[in-house]
Amino acid sequence: MIILLTGDDTTLIEQKIQYILKKNNLKKYSKTDQLKEAYFKCLTQSLIDSVTATVLQVSPKDLKLNTSSIAKLQRSQNLLFIVCENFDGRTKLGQALKPYLLSEFTLPSNWSLGEIKQAIDYYAEQFGLNLSYEVKNYLLLALNNNFPLLRSGLETLALLSLSPSLELTKEIIPSVHATAIDLKEMILRRRREEISTYVTKLKAFTNEQAILASLSTQFTILMQTAIGSSQNLNDSAIAKLAEIKNPKRLYFLRKELTQISIEQLIWLNQQIKDTQFQLRYHTCDLSARLMLMCCW
Incomplete structure (x- = not known):
């Protein structure tokens, strides 16, 4: 049986998986990012349990399921959860999987x-x-x-x-927003030796993606301020570009910009995006990635 769950709210997705497991008298599932392994587990009868559950965590570009195999998977008594951030319902595969889309669990956009x-x-x-x-x-x-x-x-x-x-x-x-300000300061001042201990402290009350999302907001504001200033825009226009509610904040942002260029800020923002992707689909050492960012 196929169950397709999409979105980036991992907490709600996990809650939905647990709810379905409970309805089917199951207590656990196995997890994989390998399509062939998930396919095999779904179609194989377990010697221990009458029904098994497998969660396939896959990126949109790696979701290359043969449409002819979907009917076989759906007929299986075993549960196959396909968890994907999004998928294109206009493609042949998207159309084939659409009937099995249970729900979309998408977080609101940043600072909504x-x-x-x-x-x-x-x-x-x-x-x-x-x-x-x-x-x-x-x-x-x-x-x-x-x-x-x-x-x-x-x-x-x-x-x-x-x-x-x-x-x-x-x-x-604790304020994740405040912690991102501290991390931004460490990166701008290249205090890489402090990052590992600080990240360990942060992870005690929040997750790595939340840390990166807030850090991304901080550096995006700084980059957009730098771009606006380079184009000689007035403060109101820069504040609008950087989505800053109080233009007086530009005074402090400009002080930070004296130590870094637009090109370096673009590089840092790309590093943050790359790290977010790696954390979502692969294993990644967040502290090591943040220390690398100190080399701008």
Whole structure:
């Protein structure tokens, strides 16, 4: 049986997989990124379990399933979850897999404040929390679109207090945005010896993709500010280009730009994107990649 799950919200995808496993009286699954291995497991009868489950984590470009084999996989009693960030439903393979698309689990775009506010209100109501304006405002800017961390953090807060103070909230849900600023500073000042210890500390309360997403936002703003300044745009135009709400922030960004060129910022942003891709589809040492970025 084929179940296609798409999107980049890995937490919701995992929850859906666990829900389906429970419905089928299964407690575990095997995971692979190899198409042939997943195909073999789905079509092979287990000697131990009557039904097995396999999760195939695959990138869109590597999803090259033979359309003639789809019917065989669907007839199997074993479960085959195909997890892919996205797929093109217009292709022959896309059309063949479309009937098995269970749901799309896509995170809101970076800094979509309206959607983040809705999520805060939704989870607060779910856990019976009475959040003050200052706590909501902090959460709105602290986590970007890291909904898994938001949900788990609010769930922990609810166990401690149903009307948490700002101080308690900051202790339980540290600001990923703030950590990215610290990492950006380390990279700009080439303090590579501090990165490994700092990343280990960050990973205690957030995931690697969230760290990179926030770091990407910081360096994108810096790069766009540099591009706008090089074209002699006025402050309002630069702020609009870099999506900065308060143009006064440009004063501090320009101070940072005195130590790095546009070309170097473009290189750094590409390194961040490459690292995000490697973490999504392969194994990658985040600390090592960040230390490499200090060599701009």
